[in-house]
Amino acid sequence: MKQRPSLGFFILALILSTYFILAGNVWAAFDLSVNPYQGGYDLRFDKITPDMARVNREVTVRVTSTIAKQYRLSNMFIQPLSTLEGARLPEGCFVVYGIRGSNSFGTINVEEEVPVRLGSQIIYTSNATGASDSFTLVYGILPSSNIVSGSYKGRLGFTLEPIDSTQSPVTVMLDV
Secondary structure, eight states, X not given: OOOOOOHHHHHHHHHHHHHHHHHHHHSOOXXXXXXXXXXXXXXXXXXXXXXXOOEEEEEEEEEEEOSOSOEEEEEEEEXXXXXXXXXXXXXXXXXXEEXXXXXXXXXXXXXXXXXXXXXXXXXXXXXXXXXXXXXEEEEEEOXXXXXXXXXXXXXXXXXXXXXXXXXXXXXXXXXX
């Protein structure tokens, strides 16, 4: 003879289910997305040559934060731009700058064009309350007689890290 679960069992299951659903929505959000304006999920440039014209590509950066703490965003080369044959793009030929006024709350630290480096460089700092924000970065390839013609590939890393918080940093990769 099978026993039917009691009404109390169903009520307890309902209460626990509701608790876990609501508890999942209480956690603080701290997330990052980096999306090229064109080219899908990669930052795409055409074949690079010494006599090429300057080429720029835009990237939209979105930070979602409800931790109520200031944060900063940095970027760095994880893999420098190089051809399959091993030729590297000369230093200073790959640059970044932020479009002034494309953000709402924090400070874009690269309003002036700067070369992308192997080491970490801070590109954005939030306001004191750590409000969510979005902004546009422009990455450019500058012409140079030192460039070896070819198709270059590399990878950029973006790290979102809280300041004075126990929240874990978030890292996003972007293939170039």
